[in-house]
Amino acid sequence: MPFNSLVGILQTLELGFIQELEVFDWFQALSEQSLFATQLGRIYNVRSLKLAYYHWAFPPRGRQSSSCFLSQLSKLGHLQKLHLSYSYISGSLHHLLRCLQVPLHTLEIRSCTLLDTDITYLSQSLHATCLRKLDLSGINLSYMVPGPLETLLAKVSGTLQHLDLNHCQLKDAHLSAILPALCRCSRLSSLGLSNNLVSRAGLLSLPERTAGLAELKRVLYPIPIECCVYLHGVSWGPVNKGRLCQMQAEMQKLLQAMQRADMQWSPPLPSPLPMRLMQLDWGRGRARGTATPTRGSRRADAGAQNAGTPEALDPEVGVAGGRPGSKSRSGNPCGAAGERRAKVLSLGRSEKLQERAFFGRVS
Template sequence: MSVRTPPRLLDLAGTSLLRDNEASAITALEYLPTELFPPLFLEAFFGRRIETLKALVQAWPFVRLPLGGLMHMPQEETFQAVLDGLDVLLAQKFRPRRCRLRVLDLRNTGQNFWSMWWVEQRKGLIHLRCKKLKIVSMPVGTIMKVLSRVQLDCLQEVDVDCTWRLSALARFAPLLGQMTSVQRLRLSHVRVSEFDHQQQQQQQQQQVVQFTSQILRLHHLRDLHLESPSFLEGRLDQMLRCLKTPLDNLSVTNCQLTESDLSHLSRSPNISQLKGLDLSGISLSDFRPELLQGLLEKVAATLQELNLEQCGVMDPQLDSILPALSCCSQLSAFSLCGNRLSMAIMGKLLRCTAGLPRLREEFYPAPQESYGPGGALHLGRLSQLRAKLIEIMRGLGGPRAIWLSSSPCPRWGSKLRSHEEPFLYHCYVPA
């Protein structure tokens, strides 16, 4: 013996309205719950309830009426009834209290509008399945409500671009832990509170643990991108310890890290197979050069893309990592834009990278000698230095394509911009 799910009271009310005479249905519109309007409209439209349709249009509680999505079976009589209802509405000096109608959409769209009321009614029976999810500028409460209808363990790519406090990330963390199939995760702009007293520090630590503990459940995570994660300063090791698989790509950008963070990063067993490393916007100027050198040595066998834009790298740091950089035999793209480098170290860099067989995209800053005492770029001086750099490349032989710029490179799309136009040099010298 099967047990049938009883219909909701709202469903019974809607059916009853149309079963009775149209006059009673029209009278009831003033008190009808908003969620009953779409299913009642469908019943009236396909049931040719002309007077009910006219009244529904005049009391329509939504801004848009996507009629085009219902016109796959043209019914001139019902379509005319909708237009008649609009005529009455336009002729009225004062609109009915509930009416919000502004757009009659006759395009062959709108199926999502009509179908979502079935989804709403059956949300306990079905879940939406998708592989990619992008969340932009939404309160975490709204996100949690929407994701309650998504089969989270089917997600493979998740991109959260919201300006959240750390507390919001902690609330989101349990949902993240259910995304057990996710391979690519990107989080942007999670900030900590401005207060730094002891009690607040303890609370922040608990919230960080709530987030990092859920990383433990992501057994398929390969790409991790964290933009402006201010909460990670001094705590990067907590997240690294929770990684369950080796990463292909790691991006930690536009935040403050400590020497200890960089040290933990270089020793993490889950970064030894990295193909992409992006540390742009992280100040490395005060760090011991051997930390970055050790990190590059760890990933030299697999690294294909390296982004050190706007890292405060100067001649001593770059000079110290050149031996490790020369061992990155798989490197195909490299950016140092936004750093202060002299003409002398630029020459050494070009000689070092000339031995990398796969390197095809190089993005370097204009040499320091290109700038005047006030910091303004001197285009004439830059042109002279350009000629010297090209001579160096010609002497090295082989094809080279180099972007030389006073602004961040276009490939990684830094938000910082300069007023000067960038200089792109294509230099091909036959072997």
């Protein structure tokens, strides 16, 4: 949808009612500076902000649109959850976090590029001692161990309840290094470690070493390297089901012996296709490698994530995007009065999904 129409929709909505904002075509949205210079600050009650696909850059060599956005972000005094995905953030995380007025409860940075200095800043920020959920999946953290990652886990240990470190290139030695800090997270209830290059022996040592975490109930562990082929750090079939079942049985025996049958340890389903550095070129009917998703694949993935979302705005969900010119039953592009007060607003939604593209995370 043209962004002049998008601005018109935002001007029509009662943005004070929006509690969740999702922007998928973020690389395009930020190029329209008037959208944020005049509208973002009006979404002052937003609790959750999801942004995807953008190369963050700040002055003196960066983009004016990024700085414009930060000035508006500082006005969001109720923001509790920040989700960033498929974006280039290297060395810029401090710009985003330091302008927030209140500490975040949830921080998800998935499949982005980060430097060790970004993790160091996060551990020193006011957010670290307040985080309840931290998701760093899809980020290569192997070179941050030992060092910044353990420091961060130590800082969040007093409040953290959910931790996801899936697809992070971690091996046995890395897990052993972070376990002391991880075991200090006394409130941790769920842990995600899938698609890391861990051996059977390394996995079977984890239950005993985490048994002291009384609140830990759910663990998603990786398929051990003896049971599956890994391609670019992602598990890819075929899986040796016999070996995997044997290891799962041993895991259950360990949990019962430790009187921790309340803990649910389970592996993920293997990916049907290698997800990293792979894009399906439907136009030519062949697959080709790429390090960065194309704009088309970004749009397709954004649409895939929101398949089944209503096209028209309703009292709970507002979708600005989708089929151009679509109207609600009332004939108004923004719907009836109740639709003006949507609690969830999704911007930059792609048109009717015509294709599905798989692509790897930016690294």
